Structure formats: C-alpha cells, structure tokens
Amino acid sequence: MLNLKTAPFHLKDEDIQWVEQTIDSMSLNEKIGQLFINLGYRHDEEYLQEMLDKYHIGGVRYNPNTSEKIYEQNKYLHQQSKIPLLIAANMESGGNGACTDGTLIGTHVQIGATGDPKYAYQMGYVSGVEGAAVGCNWTFAPVVDINYNWRNPVTMTRCFADDPDDVLDMSKAYFKGICESGFAAAMKHFPGDGVDERDHHLLTSVNTLSCEEWDQTFGKVYKGMIEAGVQSVMVGHIKLPSYSMRLNANLAEEDLLPATLSPELVTGLLREQLGFNGLVLTDASRMIGLTSAMERSAILPQAIAAGCDMFLFFNDPEEDYQFMMDGYKNGVITEQRLHDALRRILGLKASIGLHRKQQEGTLIPPKSGLSRIGCSEHLAIAEEVADRSITLVKQTRPDLPIRPETHPRIMVYMLGDEMMFFGLKQAGVRTLVSEELKRVGFEVTLYESPLAEAERIKRERPGEPVAVQLFKRQKVTEFVNSFDAVFLFANVQQFAQENYARIKWLSPMGPEIPWYVSSMPTVFVSLHNPFHLYDVPMVKTYINAYEPTQNIIRQTILKIMGDSSFKGVSPVDAFCGVRDTRY
Template sequence: MNTPKPQETAQAKLRVIVMGVSGCGKTTIGDLVARGLGVPFLDGDSLHPVENVAKMAAGTPLTDEDRWPWLATVGTELANAGDGGLVLACSALRRSYRDAIREQAPDTVFLHLHGSKDVLRARTEGRSGHFMPPALLDSQLATLEPLEAGETGIVVDIAAPVQQVVREALDGLAAVGPSPERSAGGAAGTQPRQFDVDLQAAPFNLDDDAVAWVGSTIAGMSLEEKIGQLFINHNNDYSPEYLDGVLGNYHVGGMRYRPGPSAAVQEHIRYAQSRTRIPLLVASNPEMGGAGSCDDGTFVSTHLQAGSHPDKAIAGQMGQVAGVETAALGCNWAFAPIVDIHYNWRNTVISTRSFGNTPEIVVERAKEYFDGISKSPTVCAMKHFPGDGIDERDQHVVTSYNTLSYEDWNRTYGHVYREMIGHGVQSIMIGHIGAPELSRHFRPGLADADILPATLSPELLQDLLRGELGFNGLVLTDASQMIGLTQAMKRKDLVPATIAAGCDMFLFFRNPAEDFGYMMDGYKSGVITEQRLHDALRRILGLKASLGLHVRPRAELVPPVEALDRIGSEAHRAIAAEIADKTVTLVKDTAHNLPITPQTHPRIRLYGISGGADFTRADPLAYLDTVKEELEAAGFEVHLFKTADQREAAGETGVNFMSIISEEATGDYADKYDAAFVFANVKGFAQEAAIRIKWSTPMAAEIPWYVTEVPTVFVSLNQPNHLIDVPMVKTAIHAHAGSREAIRATIEKIQGKSTFQGTFNDNVFCGSFDTRL
C-alpha cells in the first residue's frame, strides 16, 4: 500500500518568491523566512544557466530571451514543491516575469524586499564574490515594476534590522496565506528539520509492492537487526568464519571488501549474500574502472584523466567498464563518481580524483560516468559532500574545510550537487569536511569551535542537502576511521551523532562490538530518535529494493563464475589503451626538446621517483621495469640510475649520498648520455596531509641538475603538481597512470610517433611563474 505523504495529511504551506533588486537581502531574509515557515529555501541564482552567470559577471545585463528559460525553471521548482511549500529568492522585477512564474505555480506569493537606492547601493558595494556587480543596480532599479493590484504579495522595508524585517515578513505572509508553522526555534530556529522519505519518488522510484516489502521488512526486524542495518562493514578477512561472525553478530546492511583476485572476491561475496536474511549492499571503489575492486580489474583512467581530453565519452567508458567488472564480482554499489572540484593545486587527495577545476567539467564528466556505470545493475554514491578541493589537506589525516561563502558554494559545488541529484544519483557520501560559512548561514553566530565536519552537522545534512537541494536518496558517511571525523569528539558520541545529524549509514566499524554498542546506546538514550532510525531504514531498504534485491532469488544475487571472464578482458584493455593514447598530455616543451628518438638520442639516463611504499605495500618503483622494457623495445639504450639505498641493498659497500652525487654529477655527463628521462610515480594517499616529491637524499643526484647538460624529459605517472618541485625541467608530460598502456603511449609520443591530445588546467603550474619557463 502507499505510505501517506505529509501534504496529504497536513495543511498546505506557502510557496513564496522573495523578490527585489540586487543587494536587498533576498538570500539572507529568504532563508530566515523559510525557517519561520518551516519550509525549504532555494536561491534562484543557483538555477541560472552558466551562460547567464557569465554575462552577469561580465557586467552585461540579461535580455528577456536569457530570462525566460530561467523563470520557467523557477516556476517549475515552486510547482514541484507542492503543498510542502518553498521559499525561493528571485529578483522577479517585472510583472511579466512574475506572470511567467505564476504560469507554472499560480498560487505563488511574492514578498518584495523594498529599499531606498542609498541603502541598496551601500549593501551591494559591501558584498564580495557575487556575480552581480554594483554597476548593474541602476539597471535593475529602472527595470523594477512594483507589485500591482491583483498580485498576491506583500512589501517589506529592508531599512529595519534583519530580525524585524523577518518578523514583518512572516506577519504579512500570515495574512495572505495559510498560517505558517513555526520551527521549534522561531524564525531563526536551530533545530534540524526532518524530511520524510518518498520511496515512490526519485531516486528510489519504487512500485507499491516494493514499498510494501520495505515496510513489512522493517516491521519484522528485531532492534539489533535495525541497528545493524546502519553499518557498512569493511571485510578484512575472506574466511567463512569471519563473515559468519559479522553477519550473525552485527546484522550489517552493507559491506565493502579488501580487494584480491577476482575469483576469491566473487566467492566471498557469494557466501556473504547466502548467509544474510536481508540482501546486502556490496560496495566497491571503481574510481578508475575495474581496478581497485579486484587485483585483476582493468585500469581505465583516473577521474582527472577522464577530464583531460575534449571527448567527454571517456568518462562514460570508464563508468561502463567499472559497472561490467564490478557487477561480475557481485557488487551493486559504486562509491563513485567523485564530484569534488580541484580549486587548490596543493590539494593532492583529489588532484587525480577530480574531473577538473570547474563545476562545468565536473558535472559533464560525472554525468557521463553515472550513465556508463548505470548500464549495469549498480547504484552510485557520489562524494565527498559538501566538497573537497578548497583546503590543501587530506581529510583522512585531519579535518579539512570548504571555506566558500554560501553564495559561492551555491554557484560551484551546489551547482554540481543539484545537477547530479536531478540526474538521478541514488546516494551521497558525506566527507569529514567542515564548511564554516555554510553552517553559519543556517546557524547564525555559530562559534569557530562549534564548526563540525559535515558528517556531524545537521544544518548541512538536513537544511542544505535534504532541504535546499531536495535530496531524497540515501546518505552515508565516509570511512569512520578517518581523523577528519575522529578528532571531532569521542567515539561513543560520534557514532550515533552521525545518524542523528542525518546520515543513514555508517561506513566501517573501528571495533565492531564497541561501535555496535555505541549505536545501540545512542538509540536507547534518544540521541537517535525513532523517526530518524525509521527514515534511515526506509532509505537503506529502499535502495536495496531499487536494485531489485528483494525479488531476485538468493542464488542469483551474485553472477556465475563464468562472468569473471569480463574482468580484465582484451576489449576492456583496448579501451584503456585508447584512452591512454588520447590523454597523455604535453604540459610544456619550452626548450623544444621533442621529439627524442633512438636515432637522435640513443643513450638514455633513466631516473625513477616515488614517495616510498604506501598502504598497498606494493613495490613503489616496480613501474620502472615497465618503463625500461618499453624504452628498450623502442630501441633506446637505457642506463638506470640507482640510489645509495638501492645499491647498498644490492650488496654494494662504501656508498653514501655524497659519493653518489660525486659519481653522478661529472663533467662528462653529456658524453655518457644523450638525454635524461625522469619518471615520477609519487603517491601517499591517506597518509600525508599533502604530497610532494621527496628525494632519496639531501641534494640528491636524481634531482634534475642535469637539465643544463642534456635534453631532459619529466613524466608524471600520477600527481599533476610536480612542476612546483622540478621547475627547472623544460619538457614536462603528464601520463596520468603507471599502466603499461600509459607508459607505452608516452614513449611513442616522446618519439613523435603519435601526437599529444591531452589537455590540462592551470593547476599544473602551481601558481608560480618559474614553472612555466
């Protein structure tokens, strides 16, 4: 049966346009009025197409042709709010504009914020970062047509203090529409709003039978099973006994496993699904294709690589391969795409994991990825809300912050999230990232010490994500062992606090028995309310039902062994090779060193740079064997440099960093070698707050001192920001990956056998003039 929606049982709420010229306070007043009415708030500026934003930022007034599609979108947003109500800020200066909005939402009430020209000019000139320059104020005042007879609305003077303006607005609206339902804290209340789950709306889109399954399943759960559904376990062991313990003791709703050989992974997932009463969400991290989900999966490309060529279909290919290979394993949930925007070149946690440094490229490529992976029975969890890429630090090792203003966030990250929510993304992973200005927008006066990561912030999860962005899907935390979360409060408090704040699932136990107990205690003490638990369970089971897990026979939840043939297939490797060829990028060649061929420069001195072994424990310099093989296959004579540590490990004695420098940096260097190639594969993900090149010794012999001696080519196989550490190199290439396909394509392009097609953004120059030389 259908679950009654709030508007079917409660009094209809107002749909309000807060109108007026730039500087009148539409966003500030509108948000406070929305809270007083107990309805969501939306800034209409966020609905402008990018072309309109660019014109306004350039000081160019919009034409009516520019405005009509935007006004239609504004009206549609109001209409879609239904009886649940909405306050939307929109200039709506002319009667014809308001009529266009009323065509979509006839019962709209207009709240005109009126101010004198002097007041408006003072407020406009005092703003920073807004795309409406003060010079357009005169144009707007000339355009303004006040509310006329027959138009439902009120006028409030903005000269008074903000709280008085809000009180007058609420009193006036009460006289023209239904009585506003006040929030618990009044017009500026601080209680988090709860948003009901609509399982028949996007992104669940369930039919009556599926909704009934969700309800009956919840009704048949024990309390322990309900608490267990909130957890996603990180499977650290492939043994049946381990899974029996996790599933039998903690009743988890989902799991993510440690990657291994595809056959072992598939059998592990098959056993897990056979041992649980309620089907599991099985997650993987297919950020680069099938790689990362199993040891033999196909590395297709990084996110940055998929954004480094005009062909947007690359992201779709990456998503499609990811979907095919992870579905063959039995996975049904992708912790991807990553929709962070790489604004700060020093940020290395998303430098290769972001599609780019503009919201437009991120939206375009994220949609392609989503469409590609959605061809398989897979749902997505985009990440990391409210957005990484501003702070240079890594939330794995410290709380990081998105410091954009509310307005700037709406035009950038907010634009990305609105677009992806509208595109149908089913779940969102919350980062352990604080957003001071966003939090203070919803909680005015919030002290610095009270700014919490989004995972613990009801104003960001409820007021912003659920309210303004209208997200109806599932919300999960990022990994709970990350210091970005754990530094905020004691474990026993933070575990239930994430659910209370608005997260639906908790990613990874630290200690299963302890964390399960903390969550149970949080429910029993009232930190997690009955409604909050029920809503979370509806979304968890709703996501499972949207995948059809509730109707598929248990034996068919994981494909047969034969499906593993799709993993690492020749067809998928061919896609990877094609993408590598398209995306290898020439960042600079200011000395015109290229092409370099075995005929012109036969003797190559080869240097390898790594950041040392990371958590994968793989040999950090193993890629050099591939580089050497490919260079020799091309006809080069390769002379591999070895550090003092490497030579000592091989049994050599009497070497140290000074002796290596003395031996390497000799006057006859150019007599011995015709060119130098430096291949860097520097990682360090989740272990450092920032990643830079760390040379093997002080003043190491591999640092490119030799650029003055022979043509030198620097190739990055990972990070795009290395020029800050090697500005002296005149030829720099970003190959994006240490795969054989990427290395082979790079060597072909160095020789001039194929052209460079990849693109890059200004982050590669790291804000320093010498990196461009």
C-alpha cells in the same frame, strides 16, 4: 521528507510494502545492524557468517582480491544474508576497484584530460560490467570534488577537473554508464574536497568557500547530480563554515563539526536546500577528520542523528555496535530518525531490485560472467583512454622527438619506485620504465643514489664498512659526453599519511635534480601528481601521464619518440598559478 515513490527510488506500491514489512519484521538488533557498512578484512566463511549473524550488517565494502575470490565471497554473502546486502566497491577508475584483475580505465583527472565525457561513460560502463560480474551492486563513485588547490594530496588525480561544469558533465556520464549494470552510485565527498590543502584522512579539513561561491561551484555539481538521479551521497569529514553558520546562527566557529556530524550540512543543506531524497552514508570512520571531532561513543549515533543513514566501517565491531545501540537507547537516535534511515537503506536496495533478485535466487550472477573481467573490449578502452589523455603540458625547447636512432644513451632517474596505496607497496615502476625503454631500443642507465648504493653494498658484502658520499657527482663534461638525453619519471603519490605529495629527491642537492637541463635534452614525466612543475620549473619538456601502469608508460614513450601524437589537454592548472613554471 522521505518519499520512496520519487527520485531516486521510484518504488512501486509493492516495493514499498516490502520495505515496510521488512522493517516491521526486524528485531532491534537487526535494525541497528542495518546502519553499518562493514569493511571486509577476510574472505573466509567463518568471518563472513559472524558479520551476518552477530552484527546484521546492511552493507559491505571489502578488501581487494582476485575476481574468483571476490565472486565466492559475494556469493556466500548473498546466499546467507537474511536481508539482501549492498555490496560496494571503490570503482573510481574502472573494474580494478572491484577486483585486482579488473580493468583500470583511468583516474578521474586522466578522464578529464581526454576532454570527452564518453570516456567517463565508458569508465562507468566497465566498472558496472566487471563489478556486477563479481556480485557487487554499489559504487563509491564518482568523485565530484573540484581541484581548486593543487597542493591537496587527495584530489590531485581523484577528481575530473578544476571547472565545475566539466566535473558535472563527466560525473553524469560516469553515472549513466554504471547504472546500465543495475548499480547504485554514491557521489563523494560532500560538501566538497579540493579547496583545503590538507587531507581529511589526517584531520578535519575545511571548505572555506562562501555560501555564494559554494552554490556556484560544488552546489552546482551536487544539484546537477541529484537532478540526474544519483542514489546516494558519501559525506566527507570536511567543514563548511559558511553554510553551517548561516543555517545555525548560534554556532560559534570553534563548535563547527565535520559534515559527517553536522545536522546543518546533512539535513539542512543536502536534504532541505538541495532536495536530496536518497541515502546518505559517512566516509570511512577511521579517518582522523572524524575521530578527532568527539569521543567515538558519541560519533556513531551523532552521525545518524545528523542525517546520515549508514555508517562506513567498524573500528571494533562489538564496541561500535554497542555505541550505536546505546545512542538509540539514550535518545540521540530517535525512533523516527532510525526508521527514516532504515526506509532509505531498504529503499535503495529495492530501487535496484535486490529484493526481487533475492526471491528469484539471482543476486549472484552466473560465474561465466567473470570472462568479461579484463576482456579485450575493456582493455581496448583503457588503451584509447591512455592515448587520448597523456598530456604534453610544456615544451619550450624543441627536445622532442627523442628516439633510439638519434639519442640512444639515456640516463633515467626514477622518483618514487613503488606504486603506493595506504603505504602498501604494490608493484615497482622502476623496472617497468627501464624495460619499456629498452624494448624500443634505448640504452638505459638507471641512476642509483648514494644511499641506495650503500644499502646494496651492505647486502652484497655484509660486514664491510661502507662510506656514503652524499654529494658525489661526476664531472659535468663526463656526464654530458656519456648520455644523449635524460628522462625523469616521477611516481609520487601519497594520501592518508602525509598532507602533501611533492617530489622528494634521492639525496641532498643530488645529481638527479635537473642541473643538467641547460646542457642536454631533458624530459620530465609525471606518472601521478599533475602538479610537479611547481618543483621543477626549470625543465623545458614536461608530460603528465596520470597513471604508473605499463600501458601508460609504453604509450608515453611512443609519444616521446614521435610515433604517436600528444592528445590530452590538462583539466587542471598544471602550472600551479605561477609564471616561472611556463618558461
């Protein structure tokens, strides 16, 4: 099936000759190593050299760091690698996926809220410029999932919309933008997330659509992106029972495997039915959706045998490398399948000119290019995206505008103080919200829950007994007379740890829950999850802002004050399919 002269490779005879000669020159150890994409935990030369010399890796996706640090890491990798490396980054939101000081343009759902594919193009463009500046050449994006289930904790901000046509338009625009910097793109997560409400980081989730439904939705998006020339596909740890059982009538339901391990889905559906000729890689191999399917010693070779070409991340490099080697030696990975995978891996590298750049010594760009990272041009795009995306989802009472001149005293409840990523606290948003409100002239009172108050007292006065009154509330008249309006800002984001991302109130039946909504102007702002209305249907003014950044918080406040209009239109059903959220 493989044809390196056609899409998405488009190789010339001399490029194909490089692919074949390189394979012929490789030892078995080097061939097995090419199947792996390492997650780079460290940036020091000793570690990097070991990964190259001992495991002969074909690609890298690394832990984030500053542009200076990533540039030096990638420079070393490019200079020391015998075969040019695919160096990937998760650039789903902009250049911030390549380095910590890169420009965050917007989440996928935020781009969807602009309603304009030009912003998806610009997100791809900025991702490519900033990613290329630090030596990357591969993006694990766009996310082409479809948000059919508002309870799904992964897709809530990581896909463009709940309409397949909109998802396809935005995805093609992103792809066009990033290709301008010579990048390869990996769309994800085949066969499609967003139907199940569970997280395939934690279990094997299921796409329950029928074959006909899938063809009209996810299949339409994948087919459209393949026709657009996307070079690679990341396969998720997601079952698709309808197609697995159609393509293999002997499969029992209890024997279904995640797509990562399923020849029916990778080879049968993606390659043969959809006609994808490019490179296929697995999603991260520590995700429980994969690791619970069978023993790890069987998982590695089975993923390649099923039709995947590259395996994303070691668990333990020495052990996983041996598992893959054993799978080849015992015949799970056939000689034909190994060489087919190698041709696609090297074919992808050749298609973006890595072999020529290696010969020219231009795999790493001049360091002067780092000046493009976080430049004024890119920051201006992020500003425009924020302005065009922030969405007034609901206003059933004329509470807005709220200004310091008319409503000076504001009670602020902050739900979720920290920006989270895989459980790591990155930066507080509580302070950002308070500072931005004060900057424009509001008198701000930040609510402190009884439990937080008790912890503070313990720190300030160690040794003193502290009694916690969980149900403590001040008099209603006192509260209403003390404040002119209430703002609730929610930064609730969670995946890879929990199968939900819902509001968790600060205390049981606590005073922050909107009991006061009938007594005074109340504004709820979600800084992440666009589906919080399900848990606060009583609020009359609800805003989706999509990101917990200073830029977003500042622009949201300006819109609340009436100094800027709301322009975003929700690309998903923010009312969560129930009627009471609308009133």
